[in-house]
Amino acid sequence: MQEEMVEVFLLGKKYTVPSELTIMDAMEYAGYKLVRGCGCRSGFCGGCAVVYRMKGSHELKVCLSCQTKIEAGMCVGKIESYPINKKTFDIEEIKPTENIMGQLYPEIYSCIGCNACTKGCPQGLNVMQYIAYAQRGDYEKCAHASFDCVGCNICASRCPAQISHSAVGLLARRLTGKYLAPQSEHLNKRVSEIEKGDCEKMLEQLMQKPLAEMKELYNNREIEK
Amino acid sequence: MLTAEMLKSMANVEKTRSARMNVTPARMSAEEKDTLLQEYHPDYRQSGFTVLSVGPNKGSKVPTELAELLQANSRIKSDEIDLDRIDYDVDVLIIGGGGAGTSAAIEADKAGAKVLLVTKLKMGEANTMMAEGGIQAADKENDSPAIHYLDALGGGHYSNKPELLKRLVHDGPLAIKWLNDLGVMFDKDEKGVMVTTHGGGTSRKRMHAAADYTGAEIMRVLRDEAVNRGITTIDYAPAIELILDENGKAAGAVLMNYDTGEYLVAKGKTVIIATGGAGRLHYQGFPTSNHYGATADGLVLGYRVGAELIYADAIQYHPTGVAYPAQIFGALVTEKVRSLGAMLINSEGEAFMHPLETRDVAAASIIRECTTRGKGVPALDGSAVWLDTPMIEMIHGAGTIEKRLPGMLRMYGKFGIDLRKEPILVYPTLHYQNGGILINEQAGTKIENLFVAGEAVGGIHGTNRLMGNSLLDIIVFGRIAGKSAAQKSKETQLGKLTLSHIDKFQAELAAAGIHTDKVSPLLLPTYTHGRKVR
Numbered sequence: 226m227q228e229e230m231v232e233v234f235l236l237g238k239k240y241t242v243p244s245e246l247t248i249m250d251a252m253e254y255a256g257y258k259l260v261r262g263c264g265c266r267s268g269f270c271g272g273c274a275v276v277y278r279m280k281g282s283h284e285l286k287v288c289l290s291c292q293t294k295i296e297a298g299m300c301v302g303k304i305e306s307y308p309i310n311k312k313t314f315d316i317e318e319i320k321p322t323e324n325i326m327g328q329l330y331p332e333i334y335s336c337i338g339c340n341a342c343t344k345g346c347p348q349g350l351n352v353m354q355y356i357a358y359a360q361r362g363d364y365e366k367c368a369h370a371s372f373d374c375v376g377c378n379i380c381a382s383r384c385p386a387q388i389s390h391s392a393v394g395l396l397a398r399r400l401t402g403k404y405l406a407p408q409s410e411h412l413n414k415r416v417s418e419i420e421k422g423d424c425e426k427m428l429e430q431l432m433q434k435p436l437a438e439m440k441e442l443y444n445n446r447e448i449e450k
Numbered sequence: 451m452l453t454a455e456m457l458k459s460m461a462n463v464e465k466t467r468s469a470r471m472n473v474t475p476a477r478m479s480a481e482e483k484d485t486l487l488q489e490y491h492p493d494y495r496q497s498g499f500t501v502l503s504v505g506p507n508k509g510s511k512v513p514t515e516l517a518e519l520l521q522a523n524s525r526i527k528s529d530e531i532d533l534d535r536i537d538y539d540v541d542v543l544i545i546g547g548g549g550a551g552t553s554a555a556i557e558a559d560k561a562g563a564k565v566l567l568v569t570k571l572k573m574g575e576a577n578t579m580m581a582e583g584g585i586q587a588a589d590k591e592n593d594s595p596a597i598h599y600l601d602a603l604g605g606g607h608y609s610n611k612p613e614l615l616k617r618l619v620h621d622g623p624l625a626i627k628w629l630n631d632l633g634v635m636f637d638k639d640e641k642g643v644m645v646t647t648h649g650g651g652t653s654r655k656r657m658h659a660a661a662d663y664t665g666a667e668i669m670r671v672l673r674d675e676a677v678n679r680g681i682t683t684i685d686y687a688p689a690i691e692l693i694l695d696e697n698g699k700a701a702g703a704v705l706m707n708y709d710t711g712e713y714l715v716a717k718g719k720t721v722i723i724a725t726g727g728a729g730r731l732h733y734q735g736f737p738t739s740n741h742y743g744a745t746a747d748g749l750v751l752g753y754r755v756g757a758e759l760i761y762a763d764a765i766q767y768h769p770t771g772v773a774y775p776a777q778i779f780g781a782l783v784t785e786k787v788r789s790l791g792a793m794l795i796n797s798e799g800e801a802f803m804h805p806l807e808t809r810d811v812a813a814a815s816i817i818r819e820c821t822t823r824g825k826g827v828p829a830l831d832g833s834a835v836w837l838d839t840p841m842i843e844m845i846h847g848a849g850t851i852e853k854r855l856p857g858m859l860r861m862y863g864k865f866g867i868d869l870r871k872e873p874i875l876v877y878p879t880l881h882y883q884n885g886g887i888l889i890n891e892q893a894g895t896k897i898e899n900l901f902v903a904g905e906a907v908g909g910i911h912g913t914n915r916l917m918g919n920s921l922l923d924i925i926v927f928g929r930i931a932g933k934s935a936a937q938k939s940k941e942t943q944l945g946k947l948t949l950s951h952i953d954k955f956q957a958e959l960a961a962a963g964i965h966t967d968k969v970s971p972l973l974l975p976t977y978t979h980g981r982k983v984r
Contacts, residue, residue, distance in 0.1 A: 253977045254979040260974065261709075264571055264742060265580045272575050293864070316632060316678070368635060372663065398635050398667075398671075399632070402634050409630070410642060411590055411643065412644065415590075416589075428616055428620060439603065444604070446600060
C-alpha cells in the first residue's frame, strides 16, 4: 500500500511524513530521538503535550502528541515541562470541612470565566466547571468532574488567572477518596482479621497440601457467577 | 478507515450477537490449555530465545533481545568515574519512579531514612500509570487470601514462589486500605462496598477499580504523597551502572543526566531497583502496551553485579492489544472490557473461547484463531479478532461504557471509533515480564543491600500473572522494599566504593567468546516508523 505523505513543520522545520502517524511518531520519523515529552505513548501520562497551528490559521491548538494524528500543514511546537504551583499538605491533618482548597489555592477565586482551560483539555473535561466546584467547596463534585485528568497542564498554560488546575483536582480527589467517600466495612473487617492472624493460618493450611491436591482444588474450584 | 473486508466480517459479528448473548462458551480443561499453550504461545517458540553464556543464570534461556543486553558491555569503564566525588549521599537510593519505586520511597521516608528517587523519564511515566483494569485483593465476604492464593497459583502454573505469593495475597487488603487512606478514589457503591469484577482466571470478583484509570489514579496519588513528604526525586536521570562497596554490598549507582549527558555518582547505603518491565525490547517482533522506557534496565544492572533472575523466559502477551487503527497499534485494551462481558469473536462471528481464561491461554487461543484455523480478520499487520464491545451495554445498560471504561471510549473516540456501537479489532501485545530478579520475602536479593520491587521482580506470579496482581504487587512489595531498605540502611557502614564488577563481567564475556559492541542498559528504544536512516 502506497503511504500518503503530508508536509508538516516540526519545531519550525519542514518535513514530509506519512499521514497515518501520530504527531509523536512523526517527530521520530523526522529523526528525533525523544527523551522528554514522551512517556506512556498511550494517552495516560500526560507527558507529551504539544501546541500547534495549522499553517495560515491564527488559531492556536493544544493536544497530546501520542493521541493525535498528524495532518498536512500542522506547525508543531512542544510544551514538555510546564511548571505548576503544587502546594504540599499532610493528608492526615487536612480536613474537607475547612476551606482547605481556598487556603492552599486562593487563585481559584481569580477565575475570570474565560473557559480557555476547558477548550484546551485533551481529555474533554469541563475544567472550568470543576474549578467552580472547588470554589464552592464541593470537593466530591470537583473530584468526579476532574477524575480523568492526566496532568498534562495544558489548562494551566492557557489560564489568565494562573490557576494550577491539575493540583486543585488532585487535592479534591484525595479528600474525596480519604474522607468523603463512604468507608468500606468489608475492607475494614478483613484488615482486622488479617491483623489477628486469621488469614495467615488459613493460608498456611492450604500451602501445606501436596501439589496434586492443589491442582485438584484449582481445577474444581467454584467460580462466582 | 475500516477496509471492506473488515466491514464484511463486522457484519457477521453483529448478526450473531443476539444469539450469543445468553450462551457462555465453555472453559477449557487443564489438558486443553496445556496443549494450546505449547502449540501457540510465543514462549514456546524456541527461535525467540538464547541461552545465556555468562552470569548467574548461565545455561538458562531468555528472550534473544534480552540476552543481547544482559551480555553487553557497560556504558562506562570502571576507572572512568571518580567515585570519591559524590553528588548524592543517601540512606536509600531508589531507581525507578513508577508505582513500586514511589511506594518504596514513601515507606522508607516514613521509616526515617534519607531517600533519593531517580527515574529515567518523569516520575509517573511508567507502566503503573497505564494499568487500566484494576487491582486484586480478597476483601469481600465470600473471598479470602487463601482463595486468592489458589487462583494465582493455578494461573501461574504452580511455579510461583510460595512465600512471595503468600505475602502478596495476605497483604492485599492491607494495600487497598493503605491506598484508600491516602485518598485513592476506588469505585464504591453508596454504602461503601467496593465495586469489584472478575479478571481472567479469578474465582471471586475481587478486581477493585477506579474506572479504567486505576493505575493512573494510584500513581498520581502516590506521586503527590511523595512530593508532600519532600522526598528528593530526580527526573531524566537513569542509573547506568550499580556501585558496590569493597565488600560486595550494593552501595549506589552511576546516574546519567539525560539532558546533559553528564555522569553523576549517587551513594546509597541500600539500593532498590524498581525499573519495571521490558516491552520496548519488542520480543519476537510484537508491539507493546508498555511505556516508552520499558527496556529491562534493572535486570541488566542487577545481573551485572550478580543478582539472579527467575522465569526471565516467561513473557506475558496481553490478549487484547489494539490491532486497528494504526495510531494506537499495540496499545492496551483493558481486560476489564471482557470482565464486563465483551466476548472474543472470530471473522465468522463465532465466540471461540470463554472470555475470561487466563492471559496466556487467551493470547494463545487468539493466535490459533488467526493462524491454523484461518478465522482471523486481515488487519494492519497480520490478522486480528473482534472484541465485541457493544455487548457490554446490552448486558449492563446504556451508559456503562462511559462510566466504567471512559479511557477506552476516549482513546478510540479520538480516532473515530465508537466502541459502544461497533466491535474493535485486537491481537496480543507484549505486556508484562512475568519473571525478573529473584527476591526473598523482604524484597532482598543475593547481593547484600540490594532490593527489588515491581515488575523487575520475578517469582511472585510464576510463569503467568493474573490481571490485577501487578498493581497489587507493586504496592505490597514496593512497601516491603522501602521498609526493608530503610531498616537495613540503619545497620550499614559502607566500605570503599568500586566499579570493579564491570571488569569482572567483561572478563567473563571475553572468556565465553562474546565480543560485542552493544552497550547496556538500553535506556530507550529507537523508532523511525519505517524511514530508512543513513
